[in-house]
Amino acid sequence: MTAGDRTARRGLVWSPGRGAARKARSALRSLLCVVAVGVLAGIAAIVFYALVEWATDVFLGLLVGHHPATVAGDGQARPATGFARPWALPLVAAGGAAAAVFLAGRVTPKTTGHGTDALIDAAHTEPERMGLRVLGRKMAGATVMIGSGGSGGTEGPIAQIGGTLGSTVARTAGVTRQLARTLLLTGAAAGIGAIFRAPMGGAVIGAELLYRRGLNVGCIPPALLGSGIAYGLFVLVHGPTPTFGALSITVPWAFPDLLPLLAAFAVLGVLCGLLGRLYACLLYSVLRATRWAVGKGTGRRAAVLGYLFPALGGLLVGTLGLVFPGVAGTGYGTAQAVMDQRQVLSLAWWTLLLLPVMKAVATSLSIGTGGPGGVFGPGLVIGATAGGALWRVSDALGLEGPGPAAFAIVGMAACLGPIIHAPLGVSILVFEATLSPGLLLPTLLAVMLARWIVGDRSLYRSQRRSVPGLRVPMALTAAIVALRRKLFRHPVRPEEDRPSVRMEPGPACGPGRAQAEDGRKSRSVARSDVR
Numbered sequence: 001m002t003a004g005d006r007t008a009r010r011g012l013v014w015s016p017g018r019g020a021a022r023k024a025r026s027a028l029r030s031l032l033c034v035v036a037v038g039v040l041a042g043i044a045a046i047v048f049y050a051l052v053e054w055a056t057d058v059f060l061g062l063l064v065g066h067h068p069a070t071v072a073g074d075g076q077a078r079p080a081t082g083f084a085r086p087w088a089l090p091l092v093a094a095g096g097a098a099a100a101v102f103l104a105g106r107v108t109p110k111t112t113g114h115g116t117d118a119l120i121d122a123a124h125t126e127p128e129r130m131g132l133r134v135l136g137r138k139m140a141g142a143t144v145m146i147g148s149g150g151s152g153g154t155e156g157p158i159a160q161i162g163g164t165l166g167s168t169v170a171r172t173a174g175v176t177r178q179l180a181r182t183l184l185l186t187g188a189a190a191g192i193g194a195i196f197r198a199p200m201g202g203a204v205i206g207a208e209l210l211y212r213r214g215l216n217v218g219c220i221p222p223a224l225l226g227s228g229i230a231y232g233l234f235v236l237v238h239g240p241t242p243t244f245g246a247l248s249i250t251v252p253w254a255f256p257d258l259l260p261l262l263a264a265f266a267v268l269g270v271l272c273g274l275l276g277r278l279y280a281c282l283l284y285s286v287l288r289a290t291r292w293a294v295g296k297g298t299g300r301r302a303a304v305l306g307y308l309f310p311a312l313g314g315l316l317v318g319t320l321g322l323v324f325p326g327v328a329g330t331g332y333g334t335a336q337a338v339m340d341q342r343q344v345l346s347l348a349w350w351t352l353l354l355l356p357v358m359k360a361v362a363t364s365l366s367i368g369t370g371g372p373g374g375v376f377g378p379g380l381v382i383g384a385t386a387g388g389a390l391w392r393v394s395d396a397l398g399l400e401g402p403g404p405a406a407f408a409i410v411g412m413a414a415c416l417g418p419i420i421h422a423p424l425g426v427s428i429l430v431f432e433a434t435l436s437p438g439l440l441l442p443t444l445l446a447v448m449l450a451r452w453i454v455g456d457r458s459l460y461r462s463q464r465r466s467v468p469g470l471r472v473p474m475a476l477t478a479a480i481v482a483l484r485r486k487l488f489r490h491p492v493r494p495e496e497d498r499p500s501v502r503m504e505p506g507p508a509c510g511p512g513r514a515q516a517e518d519g520r521k522s523r524s525v526a527r528s529d530v531r
Contacts, residue, residue, distance in 0.1 A: 030179060034222045037169050037183055038229030041162035041190035045230060046237050048139055048158055049195055055147020056329065059096060064088045064149070069326070069333025072245030073197060073238070077336050079343065080325050089149060090318030093328070096148020097314030097371050098307045104141025104372040115160045115372065116209075119188060120462040122167065123210055128180040130167035134160065141372035149328040151317050151362035152373020155192050159376070162191030162230075185209065185219050186226040192376075192429075193227035194234040197243050201429025203227045208422035212458060214467035215424070243433040244336055249406045250438030261401045262445060264394050268407060269414050269446030271390065272383050273453025276419035279360040279382060280457050283375065286313075286368025306370065313369035317362045324355055327362040331381035334359075335412065338388030339405035349392070356386040375459050376416065380430075383415025384408040406442070409434050414446035418454040421463060423447045 060066050065084020071077055083089060115138060122130050142157035166187025170180035185206040193202025203223035207215040251261055294305045320327050326334030334355070337343045344352065363378040387407035394401075409430055417426035427447060431437045456465075 029173065030175070030222075033169050033173050033175065033179070033183055034186055034226050035229060037162075037166045037187045038190050038226035039233065040165040040169070041158075041187050041226065042194050042230030042233030044135070044139075044161050044165060045158055045191055045194035045234050048143070048154065048161065049234075049238065051139065051143040052146050052154060052330075055143045059092050059144075059148040060089075060329070063092050066325075068329045069337050071243055071332050071336045073241050073243040075239070075241075077245065077333070077340075079337060080333060083322065086322055089321055089328070090315050093149040093318030093321070094311045094314040096144050097150055097310040097317075097366065097369070100141040100145035100148070100150070100372055101307055101310045101370050103144060104137045116156050116375070117460050117462040119160045119163045119184070120210055120460055123163070123181050123184050124462070124464065127177060127184045128167055128171045128175075130164045130184070132164065132168055135164045138164075138372060142374070145314075145366065145371045145373050146329060148314070149318055149321055150314055150366040150371050150373055151327055151329070151331065151359065151378060152366050152371060152375070153330055153377020153380075154195055154374060155376040156374020157372065158191035158195045159188040159374075162187035162189070182219050182222055185216070186223045189219075189223040190226040190230035194230035196429060196433060197231065197235065197240070198429040198432035199227040199231040200224065201425050201427075201432050202231075203425075204428055205422045205425030208425050209420075209460075210463060211467050212421040212456060212463050212465055216467060242435050243332070244339065246435040247339065247405055247409070248438070249402055249409060249434065249436040251402055251406060251442060257401070260399055262442065264390065264399060264401075264407075265410055265442035265446050266449055268387055268390050268411055269449030270453060271386055272411055272414035272446065273418060273450035275356055275360065275382055275386055276379070276415050276450060276454050277457050278357070279363070279375075279379065279415075280419055280459050282360055282364040283368050283459065284461075286364045290369050309369040310366075310371050313365040313371065316365050320358055320362050324351065324358045324362075326355055326381070326385070327359045330377050331359060332377065335381045335384035335408065338384055339403075339408045341403045344388050344392055344404045352385070352389045352392055356382045356389065359385065376420070379416035379419060379459070380412045383411035383413070385411075386415060387411025405434075406436075406439055409436055409439055410443050410446050413443050414450040417447055418451040419457065420459050423451055 056068065060068065063085070066089065067078075067081045069078060069080040119130075138157050138160055142152070142154070146152050146154065163184045164187070166183040166185070167180065169187075170183040175183070188209065189202045189206025191202075192205055193199040196202065203220055203226075204215070206223045206227075207217065207219045210216060252258060290309050293309065294302055317328065326337070338352075359378055359382050363373075363375060367373050367375055385408075387410060388404045390411075391404040391407040394407075413423070413427040413430045417423035420426070427443055430443075431439070
C-alpha cells in the first residue's frame, strides 16, 4: 500500500465516493422527513375533520335543532334544515366562541384568530420553532368555534396544524433552516390537500403562501409528495368523492355564444376582486378594533375583555345565522347549494344578493374578535355565492349558457386566489374539488381581473412582497428601460444616431485622443473606454 492510499484511508484526502454517499444519506433523510410529515398531516386531518363533524352534531344538531347543508364529499349533498330552537343559536354561538378562545389560549396569538399569519411569519423567521402546544390548542379551539356555529373554515386551522407537525419533524431531525422551512410548508400543503381532497392544489398553495408575487418552486416536489400521502390516508377513511362532487362543468366554445359568457365572467372577476378587498378590510378593521379595546384594559379587566369580544362576535354571528343560515359554520354546504339551479331559484332575491357580504361580515366578527378559525374557506363561500347571485341576474336578463355551478366555481377561484395571492393553487384546488377543468378559460379571465382589482391587499399580512431573486419578466424590463430613456435628461440614443469614435494613437499605456466624426470636441479617454 502506497503512502497516498494510507492517507486516503485516514480521511485526509477527499474521495468522490464519500461525497456522493453523504449526499445520498442527506437525500434519504429529507425524503423520510417529507414522508413522516405527510403521514402525520394526514392523520391530523382525519382527526380534525371527525371532531368538527361531531361538534356540529352536538352544538347545532342537539342544542339548536339545526343541521347545516352538507357537500357531496360528506356522502350526500343535503340542504340545511330549519331551526327547532332558533333562540338558542345566538347563545350557543356566543358560548362556543368564548369557550374556543379559552381552549386555544387567549394570550397565545399563534392559536387565536386565523393563525395563518403566525405560520407564514414562522416560516420566514424560525421555521423549526413551532411547538406542539400550538397543535392541540388550535385543534380544540377551532373544533368548538366552528361546531358551535362560528363562521370560519377548516383549511386555515389544518394548515397551521400541518405546519406545526412539519416544524416538529424538522426540529427532531436537526435539519438545516432551509429544509425546515420546506417541511413546514409541506405540512401546511398536506393538511389543505387532504381535508379538501385536492393534493395538487394544496401543494401549489403551499409554494405560493409565503409571497405576494411568485412562488417557491423548490417547495413543490416535496409538497406534492407529502400532500399526496396525506390525501391517500384521508380518502381511505372518508372516501375519494371530490368535495363538491364530480360536476364536470364546461362552457360552450361556439364563437357567437362565447362572447356574452366571457363578458359575464369578466363582470364576475371584477365583483370578486371588490369582494376580496371588502373581506380583507372588514377582517382587519374588526381585528384592530378588538386589539385596541382589549389593550385599553389591564389585569383582570383585559382578561374579561379577551373573552367578552369573541362572545359578542358569536352572538352577532348567531343572530345573522337566523336570517342567513348559510353564514353559520364553514358554509361549504351553502357553496354546494348555489351550484344547484333549483335551490338558487328558490332563494329570495335579497337573500341571494346579500349572502356574500353577510358571509364576509360574519367571518370578520368570528375571526377578527379572536376566534380560532380559518379565513381560507369563507373566501371560497363568498366567491361561490357571488357567482350564484350573478347567474341569477344574468338568467333574468335572458343570457343562455351553463347553470349556476359554472359561475360558482369561477367565483370561488376569483375571490380567494387573488386575495391570498395564490391564484394558481386555488384555481387547481377548485378544479380538483369539482372535477371541472373545462372552466379554465373563464377562470383565467376572472382571476386576472380580480388580481388587478385586489392589488397588494392580502388576507395574510406576513406575506413578503416577492421571492428572493425573482427576476422581472423581459417584457416588463423592456418597458421600464423605455420609460427611463424617455424620462432621463440625456437619453441614450439608438445605435444609428450615435457618433462613431476614432481613436488617435497616444503614448504606450496612456490615454489617446477620441475624435467624434461629426466634428464634436475631442477628449482624452482610455483605450478600455472605447468599445
